[in-house]
Amino acid sequence: RVPVAILISGRGSNMQALATACADPTFPARVALVLSNEPAAPGLGWAADQGLPTAVVHHRQYDSRADFDAALDARLRAAGVRILCLAGFMRLLTPAFVQGWGDRVLNIHPSLLPAFKGLHTHERALESGVKLHGCTVHLVRPEMDSGPIVAQAAVPVRADDTPETLGARVLAQEHRIYPLALRLLAQGRLRVSGAVCHVRDATAPEAA
Numbered sequence: 065r066v067p068v069a070i071l072i073s074g075r076g077s078n079m080q081a082l083a084t085a086c087a088d089p090t091f092p093a094r095v096a097l098v099l100s101n102e103p104a105a106p107g108l109g110w111a112a113d114q115g116l117p118t119a120v121v122h123h124r125q126y127d128s129r130a131d132f133d134a135a136l137d138a139r140l141r142a143a144g145v146r147i148l149c150l151a152g153f154m155r156l157l158t159p160a161f162v163q164g165w166g167d168r169v170l171n172i173h174p175s176l177l178p179a180f181k182g183l184h185t186h187e188r189a190l191e192s193g194v195k196l197h198g199c200t201v202h203l204v205r206p207e208m209d210s211g212p213i214v215a216q217a218a219v220p221v222r223a224d225d226t227p228e229t230l231g232a233r234v235l236a237q238e239h240r241i242y243p244l245a246l247r248l249l250a251q252g253r254l255r256v257s258g259a260v261c262h263v264r265d266a267t268a269p270e271a272a
């Protein structure tokens with residue numbers, strides 16, 4: 065099973081969804097490390113309670129983004145991980161870091177990308193009047209919230225939605241599609257061609 069690090073900054077509900085999927089011995093990935101840039105991230109406690117290895121690389125202890133990313137990179141490589149899952153990890157990664165990990169870094173974003181990159185996606189979806197909103201798992205590129213799309217899920221926007229009710233509907237889908245996307249990457253079934261990520265059939269001989 066492919067060793068994975070889950071990177072968080074806060075609550076960690078997507079981390080929980082990924083870790084729960086990885087707890088099944090037939091899942092093709094296992095959690096080798098849960099890492100936070102925030103020492104007080106609530107998700108760290110949950111991970112430790114599950115017996116998962118945890119680490120903190122506190123961004124405020126580094127003078128520059130490059131120094132922080134170098135420390136992060138060293139910690140992840142020391143843990144022997146092969147795939148990174150950003151799960152509410154609220155730090156932009158440097159191009160050098162992203163290039164060093166190639167197509168082995170996933171991120172989840174609470175919108176149907178390329179719409180609503182950045183923060184406050186549910187508020188902005190409501191203000192814009194879209195009737196469908198959702199979430200995206202994508203391979204990470206240096207530009208924020210961009211990269212080949214692996215999986216998306218859409219939810220209806222209701223007339224009486226608030227950012228909270230809409231966000232809750234989206235979050236339930238995040239927890240569903242992030243493990244699906246990790247499964248595909250861990251099985252070696254993703255092929256990137258320019259901006260597009262193709263998913264190979266499980267029965268294709270090369271996918272073994």
Ligand code: GAR
Binds near residue numbers: 077152172
């Ligand atoms: C999730 O909704 C995730 O999609 C979002 O932060 C939340 C983290 O929640 N990520 C971003 O906005 C990244 N641009 P969680 O800590 O409970 O998984």
